[in-house]
Amino acid sequence: MTTTEQQTRAAQPADAPRVYGHHIGGRELQPAEDLIHRRAPGTGEVVASWSAGTAADTEMAIAAARAAFDAGTWSGLPGVERGRILLRVAELMRADADRLARIEADESGKPLVLAAGDVAGSIDLFEYAAAVTMTSTGEAHTNLGEDFTAWVVREPAGVVAMIIPWNFPLLLLAQKLPFALGAGCTAVVKPSEFTSGTALELMRILREAGVPDGVVNVVTGTGPATGQILAESQDVDLLSFTGSTATGQAITAASAGSIKRLSLELGGKAASIVFADADLDDALDGVLFGVFFNQGECCVSGARLLVQESIADDFVAKLVSATQRIVVGAPLTPGSELGAMISPEHLQTVLGHIQRAEEQGARVVAGGHRLTTGELAAGDFVAPTIIDGVAPDHAAFREEIFGPVLTVTRFRDLPEAVDLANATPYGLAGSVWTKDIDKALDTARQVRVGRMWINTTIDGAPSLPAGGMKQSGYGREMGRAGFDEFTEIKTVQVRT
Ligand code: NAD
Numbered sequence: 261m262t263t264t265e266q267q268t269r270a271a272q273p274a275d276a277p278r279v280y281g282h283h284i285g286g287r288e289l290q291p292a293e294d295l296i297h298r299r300a301p302g303t304g305e306v307v308a309s310w311s312a313g314t315a316a317d318t319e320m321a322i323a324a325a326r327a328a329f330d331a332g333t334w335s336g337l338p339g340v341e342r343g344r345i346l347l348r349v350a351e352l353m354r355a356d357a358d359r360l361a362r363i364e365a366d367e368s369g370k371p372l373v374l375a376a377g378d379v380a381g382s383i384d385l386f387e388y389a390a391a392v393t394m395t396s397t398g399e400a401h402t403n404l405g406e407d408f409t410a411w412v413v414r415e416p417a418g419v420v421a422m423i424i425p426w427n428f429p430l431l432l433l434a435q436k437l438p439f440a441l442g443a444g445c446t447a448v449v450k451p452s453e454f455t456s457g458t459a460l461e462l463m464r465i466l467r468e469a470g471v472p473d474g475v476v477n478v479v480t481g482t483g484p485a486t487g488q489i490l491a492e493s494q495d496v497d498l499l500s501f502t503g504s505t506a507t508g509q510a511i512t513a514a515s516a517g518s519i520k521r522l523s524l525e526l527g528g529k530a531a532s533i534v535f536a537d538a539d540l541d542d543a544l545d546g547v548l549f550g551v552f553f554n555q556g557e558c559c560v561s562g563a564r565l566l567v568q569e570s571i572a573d574d575f576v577a578k579l580v581s582a583t584q585r586i587v588v589g590a591p592l593t594p595g596s597e598l599g600a601m602i603s604p605e606h607l608q609t610v611l612g613h614i615q616r617a618e619e620q621g622a623r624v625v626a627g628g629h630r631l632t633t634g635e636l637a638a639g640d641f642v643a644p645t646i647i648d649g650v651a652p653d654h655a656a657f658r659e660e661i662f663g664p665v666l667t668v669t670r671f672r673d674l675p676e677a678v679d680l681a682n683a684t685p686y687g688l689a690g691s692v693w694t695k696d697i698d699k700a701l702d703t704a705r706q707v708r709v710g711r712m713w714i715n716t717t718i719d720g721a722p723s724l725p726a727g728g729m730k731q732s733g734y735g736r737e738m739g740r741a742g743f744d745e746f747t748e749i750k751t752v753q754v755r756t
Contacts, residue, residue, distance in 0.1 A: 278308040278363075280456070282317055282480060283463040285324040286473025292317075296453050296480065301369030301600035302590040302639045308367060310456045313481025318448070318489040321477040325419045325446040326495045328474030335416045335444030343394035346438050348469040349462075350386040353379070356465065360458055364430060365591035367455040369600030369639065370554055372591050382434035385738070388722030392743045393442030407756050414747035416444030417521065418497030421490035423483075423511070424459065425503040426452035426602050427557045427662075432502050432525075433459055435726075435737040437476070440500070443746035448496070449478045450487050454602055456480045483507060491515040498746065501525065502559075504660075505685075505731050523735030523745055525559070526728060527660045528688030531681040532562035532717065533671075533703060536571045538693035542715060544578055547666070550691060550717040552586060552644050555599050556664040559732075560689035562717055563661060564650075565668045566680050572670045576625065576648055579666070583626040583644045590635050598664060600639040607640040610663030614645060617656035617667070622649045627664070652683045660686070674699060678706040687729030691717040710736070 281289035292311035300307045311317070328334060334342070353360065357379045364375035398413040420440045424433050429451060440447055451459040459478050466476055479486050487507075490496055491514035501511055502525040515522060532550050534543045550562025567575050589596030601607040607630065614628050627645030642663055650657050650667035657667055671677040681690055681703075691713040692703040704712040710727045713719055720726065725739035736742055 277306055278457060280308070280310040280460045280480065282311055282313060282321065283460065283476075283478040284317075284321045285477065286467065288460075288463070296456075296482075298367055298454065298457075300366045300591075300639075301602055302366075302592070304638045308363075308457050310460065310480040313479045313486040315485065315489045317481070318450075318479050318486045319493075321448045321479040322419065322421075322490070322493050322495050324474040324477050325448050328472065329416075329419050329446040334441075334446060334472055334475045337444075339393050339396055339442070342442055342444065343390040345470045346386050346390035346393060346442060349438070349465055349471070350383045350390070352465045352469055353383050353386065353462075356461070357383070360430065360461060363457040363461060364455070365599075367457050368426060368429065369602060370591060371589070371596040371599045374554060374599070375591070378428055378431040382430045385431075385434040385722050386438045388738075389438030389442045389743065392439070392740060396442070396743065408753070409756070410751060410753040413750050413752060414443070414744065415750050417746050417748050418445060419495060420445045420447050420746060421450065421493070421496045421499045422447055423450045423487045423490065423499070423501045423503060424452055426454040427554060427559070429455035430458040430462070433462070435502075435742065436500050437462075439737070439743045440746040441471070441475070443743060445498075445746050446475045447477065448490060449476065450490060451478065451480060453480065453482050487511070488514055492518065493520075494518045496520055498523065500735070500745070505733075508733055523737075524728075524733030525726075525735070525737060526688075526731060526733035527662075527686055528559045528561070528728065528732050529564060529658065529660055529684040529686040530560050530562050530689040530691070530709070531564045531566050531707070533677045533681060533690065533692045533707075534565065534567045534571070534575065535674075535677075535692070535694040535696070535699060536568040537695050537699075539695060539715070540571065540575065543693040544575070544582065546691065546693060546715070546717045547579065548582055548586075551666040552583075552598055552664050553718055555601065555642075557602060557662050558718070560711065560718055561662075562691055563666065564657065565666055566671050566677050567668065568677075569670045569672055572668070576646070576668055580626045580646055583646055586644045588631055588636065588641055588643065590639060593635065598644060600641050601663060602640075604640050606662070607642060610642050610661055610665065613656060613659070613661040613663070614647065614665060617647045617650060617654060620654045620656070621651070622647045622654060622656060622667070652680060658684045674703060678703060681707045685731040688732035689713070
């Protein structure tokens with residue numbers, strides 16, 4: 261793409277349908293004849309189209325990333341220089357933040373205000389990763405004996421494939437890409453086939469910021485047609501994946517022959533544990549935010565409420581009335597708090613989970629159905645839902661619903677709360693609500709998850725690592741640990 265074409269694209273209003281080709285080797289290819297057309301989940305209108313990538317496209321992108329890595333130009337830059345370029349990316353993203361947010365809202369169905377928050381968070385991640393890049397060092401071991409010295413150095417992991425889901429398209433890419441670039445890696449990015457726009461827009465920004473050709477490549481398309489090739493490839497050194505546990509299993513199997521390193525950020529089924537001695541107003545707000553944030557399409561969503569018996573009836577009644585006041589609306593409708601499901605198929609999956617919970621004996625006490633009045637008729641909206649009386653052997657307790665659905669289960673005491681919190685195959689996150697700090701820390705220690713919040717939820721900072729245990733995966737993103745994930749350790753020893 262020429263500079264003039266780039267400027268023309270940048271100047272287009274976000275509401276003109278956008279058409280993209282892959283970005284490989286520093287240029288945007290012509291859009292393929294076979295295109296994926298993206299309908300906005302909030303309105304049903306086509307907002308963008310991108311190439312339906314093939315194995316050959318993916319291999320071309322891998323070859324470009326491999327050549328850029330092997331040339332050593334990017335990894336050979338001083339960390340300060342790579343960090344400076346990442347800061348420039350952040351600056352350009354900030355200048356384009358409104359447009360990026362609009363694209364994100366259009367393609368994902370989330371309210372614009374949430375999309376704007378995701379863009380701001382992504383910028384923070386680029387800035388933080390720049391700081392880590394500039395200050396990262398190795399270790400010198402000088403106490404091994406007078407003629408023996410060693411250095412433990414961190415080298416870039418090599419060519420990194422990044423496979424991204426649709427729920428936070430830019431933010432989840434920003435949890436990986438700047439850290440990998442900071443470490444000196446090159447990349448092939450495979451965004452979700454539902455939400456590829458912001459990854460493709462970011463390419464224009466990376467080029468303008470001075471990231472050399474071929475260092476980052478984006479190939480669009482479905483998982484089996486493109487992602488699978490990345491998993492199988494001998495030329496990809498590390499695959500960093502965020503998505504469902506089922507896809508994580510498929511990727512693990514497909515990557516076995518190449519012995520590549522994997523980082524897997526998979527599904528979750530977080531519990532919000534509310535003790536009777538909590539600040540109940542804070543807990544109420546926290547539980548609602550935890551489950552309905554991003555329409556419940558959030559890996560760390562507090563999808564299960566575990567509430568102490570003595571306060572349960574009253575607490576649930578208050579939750580129900582607060583839930584009925586939540587404003588569901590199209591992403592661009594002012595005041596909209598809860599947006600559309602990502603696709604008509606996902607809408608049906610969520611409704612199916614609710615129906616199954618009822619069949620298994622639980623009670624829907626709020627929502628439970630599709631919303632079709634007024635503007636909502638054009639999109640895929642589910643009423644925020646609460647299901648009470650959910651038992652640990654119910655599917656709704658164990659399986660990820662990934663929609664605006666809260667299940668309620670009562671507990672007697674701390675040991676039972678911990679057992680219930682741990683009674684799923686997942687181990688991603690959880691929250692505990694109590695004024696008793698000993699009880700809070702005891703609970704946090706015993707719940708097997710990668711991230712535990714006390715009297716807060718879905719909270720974080722770029723310096724705090726995130727990741728899972730059990731079937732929520734392994735590897736950490738963000739923080740120093742998230743930077744180290746994209747490095748290999750080399751020990752260099754010398755005897756004199
Ligand atoms: P998904 O697993 O269906 O898809 C994720 C990505 O994998 C997409 O880009 C898709 O095209 C690709 N893919 C699909 N099949 C593939 C294959 N066989 N080989 C390679 N790639 C393939 O997930 P989704 O529906 O996009 O996202 C929702 C899921 O992601 C939920 O389970 C959620 O919990 C999880 N998630 C986890 C985190 C985390 O940090 N742990 C964050 C966000 C979302």
